[in-house]
Amino acid sequence: MRNKPVWLFAMAALVALFQSSILYASIVKRASILRDGKDIVLLTQPVDPRDLMRGDYVTLGYGISSIKRSDIAGKPDSETENSNIYVTVKPGPNENWQFSRASFQPIKDIAADEIMLKGRTRYAPPAQPDALVGVDYGIERYYIPEGEGAAIDDAQRQQNIQAVIAVSASGEAQIKALKENGKPLYEEPLY
Amino acid sequence: MPFPISVRAYIARWQKNGLIDEETAEALLSDVRSQGRRFGLGNTLAVLGAVLLGVAIITLIAANWEAMPRLLRVFMIFAVIWTGYLGGAWRQSRGDTVFSPVLYIIAAIAFGAGIALIGQMYHLSGDAALAALVWTVGVMVAALLLKSRALAITGMAIACFYLFSFLSDGFYPDRQYLWVAPVLAALGAGLAWYTKSRATADLVALFLLAFFLISYFDLNSLTVLWLTGAIGLALFLLDGFRPDLSDRIGSFGPALAAYGLAATLLALSVMQFEDIVRDASGRVMFGILILGLSIGALALSGRRNRSVRWIAYVAFSLEVLYLAFVTVGTLVGTSGFFLTAGILLLLLAAFVARMERRLHEKNPKAGASA
DSSP: OTTSHHHHHHHHHHHHHHHHHHHHHHHHHHHHHHHHSEEEEEEEEOOOGGGSEETTEEEOEEGGGEEEGGGEESOOSOSSSOOEEEEEEEEOGGGOEEEEEEESSOOSOOOTTOEEEEEEESSSOOSSTTOEEEEEOSOSEEEOOTTOHHHHHHHHHTTOEEEEEEEOTTSOEEEEEEEETTEEEEEOOOO | OOOSSOHHHHHHHHHHTTSSOHHHHHHHHHHHHHTOOOOOHHHHHHHHHHHHHHHHHHHHHHHTTTTSOHHHHHHHHHHHHHHHHHHHHHHHHTTOSSHHHHHHHHHHHHHHHHHHHHHHHTTOOOOHHHHHHHHHHHHHHHHHHHTOHHHHHHHHHHHHHHHHHHHHTTTOSOOTHHHHHHHHHHHHHHHHHHTTOHHHHHHHHHHHHHHHHHHHHHHOOHHHHHHHHHHHHHHHHHHHHOHHHHHTTTTHHHHHHHHHHHHHHHHHHHHHHHHHHHTOSTHHHHHHHHHHHHHHHHHHHTTTOHHHHHHHHHHHHHHHHHHHHHHTTTTSOHHHHHHHHHHHHHHHHHHHHHHHHHHHHSOTTSOTTO
16 A cells, blocks of 8 residues: 555655644744734843843843742642743733732633733742742743844843733733834734 | 674675575575665765755755745745655655655754744744654654654654753753653654664664663652663563563564663663762672673673673773772872773773674574583
8 A cells, every 4th residue: 555656645745734734833823812812011121131142032031920929829730840820910000011910720800901821930839938930921032133132132121122912812922012112123923 | 683794794605605505595685685775875975965955944044034024934844844745755656765765854854944943933932842842743753654764763863852952951841751751762662663664773772771861860869770770671681581582573672682781781880970979888889780780791692692792891891990990090100000901901802802702603502601
């Protein structure tokens, strides 16, 4: 059966289709979050300066990237492993959104002005109440054209860069645009 | 037994000595030929060329990513994937054994490049390990559907890349590899069997050795080492005491035994190393264990298993030198150390040469206790 060229070509096409669809799915998923998700604006914060530029992307830190352990409700799924974490934000003054509350379990009673993001703790959640828990949301990297990184880094250090984030209903987040002092810096097309 | 010299040379010799007639020789030769070609220089160069070409395509697209619209870049990646697989199938249907794997490999690399490029273009900051895992599984599925040796090897090589991506990430963010890696090894072993690819099987063994070492250094638990040592020893002893069972899976059996022995010796030497770090006094005990195991391995299966023999030689020699270094080395001066080391090396060389003569040239049937 397999010696017949027809089957071989069918299999080859199947493989190509399979691998293309994996790639296609990741593009479409992101586009659907950008298209259908709700937008929030987060002020970015300077990350450790030495870690800012690696290759051609800037590392973006947010106010909700580190949360005090005592502000997080619920119990983590595991004491020794990274854990899922759900964080809600609400509009603050000067159009930037602020941390509202956090829980290790999905938040059920989201208020009308709140939006929930799903993140993952960077390490196993610490037990001390005043420890800071690092959280990743999948929006920590923004790839930029070569040579333009330094400008963003400077602006970020002066706390001028805002990120427009699209958040899907289940809390998945994608970067939609970067703004400097309210002016658009980069805007992301859907595809 | 694995053949140290080309099988063809053996067959020619047997025919010359009158052990087999011309008809048998022909039958044997055609069987050898049907068992897959040697991976010749031509093929190696072609595959290396494919890898370079694949990387060239990726870097070209990545470097010009501002000049090209995104969708065009995605389209180019898709085009390479489709051309690679369909073109490879076309060459394969024409009986081309060089360009068919080359095209498959280019397509497999393009798939990985697509994952990386899409992550970059769309700012998906997922972790490298997950991307490598998707790549591995995608290529393994391709190897299965196309029954391609080249893709099986590529898939396993990418699996190694997946494993090492944890090392460079400092095991961040998860320890999923603890259960993913054994699954990948099982898949790789299945592919090695399905595509009859010895190179894939070897890669699986190396992958597992690396997995054990990495998980030991990650978890920092001696249990991992004991487990590694025990599994390895079991594999080795099974082959040593029941060669009839092990021969049933062809040359895989002895190879498995050799990797098992390597795993055990590796585990023992890591324990010995830990012992030195903690400055406990077990180094002599582990030394004796390693030396004893090497000698025992030589006695048990050295005669029929060439790989076991060489692993035992290497382990024995390194251990002797190491023990000499920690015991004698601290007592005598530098020149004295070199003198001791030189004499030891010569003695070891004489030992290896002698063992080789005894084990290699004698017919396995001539006396078990020789």
